[in-house]
Structures are given as C-alpha cells and as structure tokens.
Amino acid sequence: MTQQLLPCVEINPSTTPDACVIWLHGLGDSGHGFAPIVPELKLPESMAVKFLFPHAPERPVTINGGMRMRAWYDIKSLDFESRADLEGVKESAAQVEALIEAQIESGIPSERIVLAGFSQGGVIALHLAPRYARKLAGVIALSTYMCEPSLLGSEAKDTNRETPIMMAHGEQDEVVPVFMGNAAFKTLSESGFNATWQTYTMQHNVCIQELNDISAWLQKVLG
Structure with missing residues (x-):
C-alpha cells in the first residue's frame, strides 16, 4: 500500500508504548479536538498507551452548503437511512486501517489497539472494526450511528465478534439523536x-462521568 498515512496528533507515554488508542474526531473538528482528554483519563503510567488523533481529509460537505472542512465522509442529508456517504466511509475506513497496520508494523500487536471515534469518527470505527481481519483490543463509539446497517450481516467477519465495543450517547443529543446510536447498538x-x-x-x-467510564474501560481492556 503506497497511500500516505493520515497525519495525526501523537501523544506518547513516558516509556515505550505497548498499546495504542486511535481516536477519530467528528465533523469539522481535527485531531487536536480530543487530544486534551488524554490527561483527563488519568491512566496509570504503567499502561504505556500511545494515543493517535488523526486528522480527517478536507472535503466539501453537502449539508453545510458544500463548504470544505475536515470530514470522514460527505453528509448529503440528515435522513436516518442515508446520512453517511458509503463510498466516503469506505475510503476513510481504508485510511484508518492503514494507520492500524502501521502501528502493528511498529511493534504494537493488533490485540493491543483500541479504535475509538466520536460522531462521524464513530461511524468509521463501527464500519471498520466488524469487517477488520485482525483482532482488536476494543472499540469505543461515542454519540454516533451506523452507515448502511443492512450491510453488516453479509460483510461482517468473525474476528472481532468477541471484542468489547463500548457505545455511549447523550440523551439530549440533537445532532445525532439517541435513537440512531441505540439502533446501531441493536444491529451489532x-x-x-x-x-x-x-x-x-x-x-x-462528552462529559466527566463518560470520561471516567472510558478510563475504567480502557484499564480493563488494555490493563
């Protein structure tokens, strides 16, 4: 694969990392958006977790009047069934997969890699992980939904069926209504x-309680 890896904000532990969290941001954000949560998670130094916050490519986004911004895929409408552009989702999933493969080549086994995503980033995580051929440590999908849920049954691999997937959502979410996240959970x-x-x-x-729960979850799956 000759494609260039996604640029990332990288936060390394004080010792050689033996685990990695790849965290995908939401629409219009960048890798810088979630990087400040790392100290908030208060993970023990003994865990030696590297965090990567990749930047999505810039592209025109239809619902925002075609304005160019960082986006993992185009959003042509807010309709429940067709909100995510499947081709864009596949393209971004391939780029994130390349990033995972690069971590594996650097010496971190796939079973020590967590794929996390918020909103649009969560859509990519929920698309890639069930179709990925290597075993992951876990998946975190926050305030998100699933692209083309009807495809999951025929495209999913067995590799990550037992992999823990932590899904969380805000009850007052007006951007991605909570029923969309719950529908993705039920489909999985x-x-x-x-x-x-x-x-x-x-x-x-995200809220403090959610971050505390994510920290406890990461300590469980990577501890």
Whole structure:
C-alpha cells in the first residue's frame, strides 16, 4: 500500500508504548479536538498507551452548503437511512486501517489497539472494526450511528465478534439523536457482537462521568 498515512496528533507515554488508542474526531473538528482528554483519563503510567488523533481529509460537505472542512465522509442529508456517504466511509475506513497496520508494523500487536471515534469518527470505527481481519483490543463509539446497517450481516467477519465495543450517547443529543446510536447498538448485538450501551445526561459532547467510564474501560481492556 503506497497511500500516505493520515497525519495525526501523537501523544506518547513516558516509556515505550505497548498499546495504542486511535481516536477519530467528528465533523469539522481535527485531531487536536480530543487530544486534551488524554490527561483527563488519568491512566496509570504503567499502561504505556500511545494515543493517535488523526486528522480527517478536507472535503466539501453537502449539508453545510458544500463548504470544505475536515470530514470522514460527505453528509448529503440528515435522513436516518442515508446520512453517511458509503463510498466516503469506505475510503476513510481504508485510511484508518492503514494507520492500524502501521502501528502493528511498529511493534504494537493488533490485540493491543483500541479504535475509538466520536460522531462521524464513530461511524468509521463501527464500519471498520466488524469487517477488520485482525483482532482488536476494543472499540469505543461515542454519540454516533451506523452507515448502511443492512450491510453488516453479509460483510461482517468473525474476528472481532468477541471484542468489547463500548457505545455511549447523550440523551439530549440533537445532532445525532439517541435513537440512531441505540439502533446501531441493536444491529451489532443482533449480529453477535459484544457491544454495551450507556447514555448520559448531555448533548452532542462528552462529559466527566463518560470520561471516567472510558478510563475504567480502557484499564480493563488494555490493563
């Protein structure tokens, strides 16, 4: 594969990393958006986790009047079934897969890599992980939904069916309504994936309790 790797904000532990979290941002954000959460997670130094926050490519986004911004895919409408542009999702999933493969080549096994995503980033995580041929440590999907859920049954691989998938959503989310996240959770569960579902009293964002729960979850799957 000769494609250039996605540029990332990289936060390394004080010792040689033996695990990695790849965290995908939402529409119009960048890798810088979520990087400040790393100290908030208060992970023990003994865990030696590297964090990568890749920047999505810039592209025109239809619902924003064709304005160019960082986006993992185009959003042509806010319709539940067709919100995510499948071709764009596949393209970004391939770029993120290349990033995972690069971490594996650097010496971090796939079973020590967590794929995380917020909103649009979560769509990519939920598209890639069930179709990925290598075993991952876990998946975090926050305030997000699933692209073309009807395709999951025929395209999913068995490799990550037992992999823990932490799904969380704000009850007052007006950007991605909570029913969309819950529908993705149900689709994963019905397809035999090991997903959990949690809601928080918040909008389309993250909150302190959620970060505390993510920290505990990461310590469990990577500890």
